[in-house]
Amino acid sequence: MNSTVWLVDSYEEALAKNIVIVCLGFIINFINGMLVVTFFSNTMFSRDSRYILYIHLVINDMLMIFVSVTLYVLSYASPLVNVSWCCILVILGKVTFNITPLNLAGMAIERFIAICKPLHHSQICTPQRTHIFVCLLWVLGAIPFLVDIIILLLTQPISFFRSFVPCYPIYVFPSKAHQDNITASQVIYMSLVWIILIYTYCRVLFTARKAVSKGSANKAQSTILLHGVQLLLCMLSYITPLMYIIITPFFPQHRTKITFCVYLFTNILPRLLSPLIYGIRDQTFMKQMKEYFTCKVIIVKIVPSK
Helix, strand or coil, rough: CCCCCCCCCCCCHHHHHHHHHHHHHHHHHHHHHHHHHHHCCCCCCCCCHHHHHHHHHHHHHHHHHHHHHHHHHHHCCCCCHHHHHHHHHHHHHHHHHHHHHHHHHHHHHHHHHHCCCHHHHHHHCCCCHHHHHHHHHHHHHHHHHHHHHHHHHCCCCHHHHCCCCCCHHHCCCCCCHHHHHHHHHHHHHHHHHHHHHHHHHHHHHHHHHHHHHHHHHHHHHHHHHHHHHHHHHHHHHHHHHHHHHHHHHCHHHHHHHHHHHHHHHHHHHHHHHHHHHHHHHCCHHHHHHHHHHHHHHHHHHHHHHH
């Protein structure tokens, strides 16, 4: 987001934007929260690596939405934030953003093993190994920002951490070394994820053509393809500055509105895809979700009448 938005927005416009962002963030996290509750309502899901990876993606998206909305509101409510606190928020937001494509790659690998190596799936994709893999995702997602912290400690005085700045990555990590580090890590991670998605999709495609029963293979193939679609939407965040540069000259008087719309469509709305792509498409998960929440609604209605 543009660091001067809070200076040029009228009070009414700023209030409307914050209400929209907060409400959308609440709605998305409420839907994702229902999915998390459904997951923990049945131990069957916690024994399946596919569901473990799925619910980790949902929880990760919830964290990212919370941090993103918090940073957005802070840009209006408190334009200058302590560097230490801002650093924590920015790093958490960036780490969760990095984890999303890595998690998608992990889900694609799990589907690849289930379809192409079915006899080994139960031995390879155990819950314990899946939990270890989730921890590895957090380590991989955090590495670039641990490097950023080290660069910051080497290039900035301690007093910098007590100062107040606009809470944006460019102010917290201002040096060229930081920009090079982030660019390199994004290129490496995204290239790795695309290679994994393309490889697993092609292998599942070939397996589906050879299989006598093509149902599960075709479903895995379409799921991996949807991983690619979601990854493309995640990558929209990388071209946000380019979109802003291209669109703004045509409507210079609506600069802040363009910034808001670009942020909305590249950072907030794509987070709706996780429940829509995976939760709703999975009949077992949806059945459990309907049964669990229908039961809760009935109990809530009966109890007050006693």
